[in-house]
Amino acid sequence: MKLKLIEKPPAGNIGKPVQLCACGSIASSGRPVVIPKWAIGTYETVIGPVLSVSTALSRLDIWEHFKCRTTSFRNHYTVQPGLYAVGSPDNNSDVLVSANYKYSFDCLRSEISGMNVWLLVLDTKGINVWCAAGKGTFGTAELIRRIGSVKLNSVIAHKRVIVPQLGAPGICAYQVTKATGFRVLFGPIAAKDLRSYIDAGYKASMAMRTMPFTCTDRLVLTPMEINPAMKKYPWFALVVLVFFGLHPSGILFKEAVLGGMPFLLMGLLAVMSGALLTPLLLPLFPFRSFALKGWITGLAMVAAATFFIPGFRTPDTLLSAVTWLFFPAASSYLALQFTGSTTFTGMTGVNKELRISIPLSMTVCAVTVVLLALYKINHWGSP
C-alpha cells in the first residue's frame, strides 16, 4: 500500500471527477467522484485506491464550521461514507469509525496528525455521532453493512474497530462482533484523547469517558437557540404593532411604533434571556428545572429593564401586568428548548417539566390575551 500524491498543481485534480476504486472508499457505485479539497491524494490499498485525508483544517473548513454553528448550513454538510486513509496506514493500523457529518469528520482528522490510521465513515445522513447514535443511524446495522461494503477484513489483518464512545447509544458491540468478527472498542469521547487512548493500550481514563459541558460548550450552542427564536420574532413584532396601531378608524402607524416599542424591546430581551443568558448561567441556579431557570432570568431581565431603562417602561397598569407575566414566561419557554442541546437532560425529566410548564404557559397566554383585550377596550373608551 502506498500513498499517491495528487499531481501538482493540486487544482489540476482536486475538484475534478476521477475514477476511484469501486469497492473501497467513495465510489461504491463506480461513478467518477470529485476529489474534495480536504484530500491530499489517493492511497493504494488491496481493494483499490481510497482517498488520503489531510489532517490540517483549511480556512474554508473553519469558515464552514462557523456556519454550522450559526445557520442551517449544517443540515447539508456531509462527506461520502466509506474508507479513508490518514498518513500511511497498513494492515495492522487502527480503524477509527466516524459519522459523515463533515464537522464531525473534520474534528476527528484534525486531531490525528502524524498517525497512520484508517477512517471508516458511516452513513449517518450528515448528522453528528451522538445525535445519530441516539436515533440509531450511527448504528449496529450500518456499521456491520459498512465493514462489509469496504471489505475491511481484506484491508486489515486485525479484528478491531474503534468506535467513539458517544456512538454507543446506537452501536451494540457484541452484535457487531457476532455479525462481522470485528471487536468494537469504545474510544474516548473527544478525538483529542485518541492518541493517549491508543498509547495506553486502548484504555480511556474516567475523564476521557465523561462528558463535560463547559461555559464555552454552552456558548457555541446558543446561536442555534437564538436563530430559530429570532426567525419567529418578526411575527411577534407584527402582532405587537398591529395591536398597538389598531384603532376604530384604522391602523395608526405612530401609535403602533410608540405604543409597541416597550413590548418589541422586551421581546428581544426575552430571547436573550431564555436563549443566551440562561444557557450560560446554567450551573449557577440552585435548582435544576430549566423552565424555572429561564423564568427567573426572564423576571430579572424585565425588572432590570423596567427600573433602569425608560424606553422599556409602560405607564399603563394592564400593559405593565402583561409585561411581568408574559415575558418571563417566554424566557422560560425558550430556556426549556435548550434541553435539546445539553449533554445531561433525559427524556423522563423533560417530560415532567413539560407536564407542569405547558399548562402554565397556556394559562399565561390566555391571561395575556384577556388583559390586552381589556386594555384595548379601556383605551378606545377614553379618547
Next chain:
Amino acid sequence: MKYLADVVTLSLDSGKCVGCGLCTEVCPHGVFAVADKKAFITDKDACMECGACMLNCAPGAITVHKGVGCAAAIIKSLIYGGEPSCDCAGDNDTKSCC
C-alpha cells in the same frame, strides 16, 4: 451539572450482571462502577437515559426508558404523535435540529 432529581428510569439487575464493565465504558456520565465483579449505580440522577448501557449489556441486566431529553422533540410528539425524536437522522424531509 445534573437534571431533575428522582426521575431517571434506569435500573440494574445485579443478579443478571456478569461484571464485564462495559457499562462503565459507554456511560458518558460515569453512572456505573464495578466492584466484586458486579456493576452498581453510583449516581442515578446523573443518568441522561441515552440507552448506551442497556444496548451494550449482553446479559440484559440494565433497563432504561431510552429517549431524547429535548423539549422541542417532546412537544412535537405531543402534537403529532409518535415517539419523541429530533428527526436528526433525516429519514424524512423535515429539518434536522441537532
